[in-house]
Amino acid sequence: MAYIEMAHSFKRYHMGDTTITANNDVSFGIEKGELAIILGSSGAGKSTVLNILGGMDTNSEGQVIIDGKDISNYTAHQLTDYRRYDIGFVFQFYNLVANLTAKENVELASEIVKDAQDPVQTLIDVGLKDRINNFPAQLSGGEQQRVAIARAVAKNPKILLCDEPTGALDYNTGKQVLQILQDQSRKKGATVVIVTHNSAIAPIADRVIHMHDARVKSIDINEHPMDIKDLEW
């Protein structure tokens, strides 16, 4: 069984008399240490998958096995622990706390787990040695996203989930952020899942899960993922 295994997962939203099926019989596996990209156009159901994998939402039906445990059966309390200890999340618009410095933003996360990485070292690792005591408003978009990545990885999560992490960034800054995410997988052994509508970045992934209209349309394995420096879009 794969490290992450979503099996026949459905997510239905009920709005009055209508039911929206955001995920329709979604099944895929992701191996430990892989960089996986979930690719699809707007409304395909990608964020729904990511939120369910991250324990921020629950599915209506089907299994969500993470490291051998089915989180779809978890209680609210178990899901809180799961989000706290096992998951790092990176959002499109960074979601940093505006009145805390870069270091303090990372500490917010590192202080709630037992075996966290050192916040300063984590910021140095993402190239922010000279920005440690700056507030988010003093940082560029790319730098803010790097703080957000440092915050996510400082907890040593089992899985790093990223929702359109380069969506608000320009081309070169986006590539730098992708490089950091690919390094998390290649050099640190983290399992990284990126949701995007940008098909140009698919070649950097070990596995590409194509979604359309709430379903998985196909899954591609890249035996030789492209280096970010060779990527063009």
Ligand SMILES: Nc1ncnc2c1ncn2[C@@H]1O[C@H](COP(=O)(O)OP(=O)(O)OP(=O)(O)O)[C@@H](O)[C@H]1O
């Ligand atoms: N809380 C909700 N209540 C009702 N419908 C929802 C809710 N969340 C998502 N949906 C619907 O589910 C479908 C899938 O949404 P989802 O956000 O997963 O797509 P997506 O592929 O991530 O799109 P985008 O790239 O635009 O974020 C959409 O039709 C959306 O309107």
